[in-house]
Amino acid sequence: MGAAMYPINMRLEGQAAAVVGGGSVAYRKIKHLVAEKATVVVVAPRVLPEIEELMASGRVIWQKSTHEEFRWRYGAFRLVFAATDDFAANAEVCRQARAAGALVNSATEPKDCDFFVPAVIRQGELEMTVATGGSSPAFARLVKADMEKRYHPGVGEFLEWLGTARKELLKTVEGTQRRQKLWRQAMKQEIMDLILQGRMEQAKDEVRKEISGAGAESSDSTGGDQGKI
Structure with missing residues (x-):
């Protein structure tokens, strides 16, 4: 090793x-x-x-x-x-x-x-790398080709949409910990499965469900960490 x-x-x-x-x-x-x-x-x-x-x-x-x-x-x-x-x-x-x-x-x-x-896979703002510690650059390229097929351009587009959704959440939900909890709830394996299957709108709907009503709920809360995530 x-x-x-x-x-x-x-x-x-x-x-x-x-x-x-x-x-x-x-x-x-x-x-x-x-x-x-x-x-x-x-x-x-x-x-x-x-x-x-x-x-x-x-x-x-x-x-x-x-x-x-x-x-x-x-x-x-x-x-x-x-x-x-x-x-x-x-x-x-x-x-x-x-x-x-x-x-x-x-x-x-x-x-x-x-x-x-490393070999680099980029889809929009998403960047993934593959490294073999110098053991086999050829194998790194093989893994890269496989990942490029799996992580299609729609993954990068979804990430861009998430960036917009995050900005909206910053406006409607107060408190770093509360926002972190909402994102943890939203980022489930099921979401990734939908994205990889190309079912982008359904993935977005699932995320919306997880964070919907968050603004109304946060309006009832008092105090909280006002930092950004």
Whole structure:
């Protein structure tokens, strides 16, 4: 069993990341970093044409050098990806970057990673990730494909509707604990079953039933925690 990892979602907009390598693995890393609006410095003597095309985004800078020539600059980056096909080179990048205070990810040695990049499923504001601790990225992609079929776009649409319903509840029901109780009552497994079956309106009706009359009931109460949930 690998070391336990603490899962987080990191905001990368405006943050600097370095990707050492110019091949297909590096390209996948760079593409996702650009999508998250990070500033990416690519360290490699040569890069794929696809990487050169990403430079048009204005977020990718190509440093035409080897990792030996570039290593002293790693302290400028929050994340460093060692994405060459050379085990020794990746190990050296990880050592140098970690010593400079960056978090590192190795494409060739999971044990040398401070973090892993999970497969991501997004449906609207709903975000789910699949990680295997570096054991098998291919299996993570397989699970991701299965989850994308199960958690269809309607799930994200339902979450958007819940956001609107939550705002209405904030107006009509006083007290954090009372609102939390209502949401716990509403978020039942039956609701998820309806959503996954595509029966969105029925799911909404069931939620409405659980929280209906809440405003009238709360008007009889006194005091209570006025915080937000």
